[in-house]
Amino acid sequence: MTVDVESALLAARPTDPAILVELHRRLAAAAHDQGLLDVAYRTIDSPLGSLLLAATRVGVIRIAFAVQGHERALDELAQRVGPRILADTRALDGAARELDEYFAGRRRAFDLPLDHRLTSGFRADVLAQLPRIGYGETASYADVARAAGHPRAVRAVGSACGANPLPIVVPCHRVVRSDGTTGGYAGGAEAKRVLLTLESSNA
């Protein structure tokens, strides 16, 4: 008998998982209102698979492809920004909407506050050049190296693009090889082709 009560206490669970979902929603809303979060995040479905969107109070700080590992991206944010991280769709409604419009071919430029603190130095100089490549256009790694003031740093431009914490919104997919082939991409070469095709057909 004693064993039964003890195991019942340990096994007893609120039957409705929706209760925890609702409690989490309330927690995220209160944390947001009280400015307690280092990072809020959500995921969205896209033609490139699931995308992680993460934002600080400054703006969107990270977009990660599924192949990069969403949990790994969140670990990096905990390390570099802070561990007070919660899923909170409300904080990223604007970013989710603009990305949906972009993938539907109805948006050519993003109008989102961005938090660039994950990139510094040469890589920041490189990424700062990218918004100058217009929708539907491409530039070569060598072009970007020249524009960034380091004409010989072609490979370094490639790795700066590969480490872009804000892909799609900061358009590293528009940087291609001088021979016209697409080159590498953090989301995979196929994702890069999908983006370039999307933009060329709506340009």
Next chain:
Amino acid sequence: MANAPFERVVAAHGPTVLRVCRALLSPQDADDAWAETFLAALRAYRELPVDANVQAWLVTIAHRKSIDLLRARARRPVPVADLPDRSSTLGLTPEPTDELWAAVRALPDRQRHAVVHHHVAGLPYREVAEIVGGTPEAVRRAAADGIKSLLHTLSDPLPAVPEGARP
């Protein structure tokens, strides 16, 4: 090394903390205590040592929040309209553990805390003693007395343990 994203703490321990709150408080108060526990934890999370026992830390916070809520309730009587009314739950499926939680909530403080923190949260007596005070042996005795009392309450006229609550 920084602590893991707080979302993982909520995912890993949210259900257990809710069971602890439900065992200590009415469902409405339990939900408030759960939210206040995780908000307080979030506020302090940056300073939590990386090797801390997160579950014991959360149960400690939930313990304090539940005492705060019970004290606030004692000062401010519950309006009659908020009193649980058996007939109003007709047609709803009651939680299989409602009777069990009600019996736990009726235990004296020492026994209730010992039973909930050890048997519901799964903390060892040594850690429960750190939360509620006293020696681990005293906590063990309080938990045993609590279980004995629960058996007595639940054995008659109610069934001892709802069938569905068995693991």
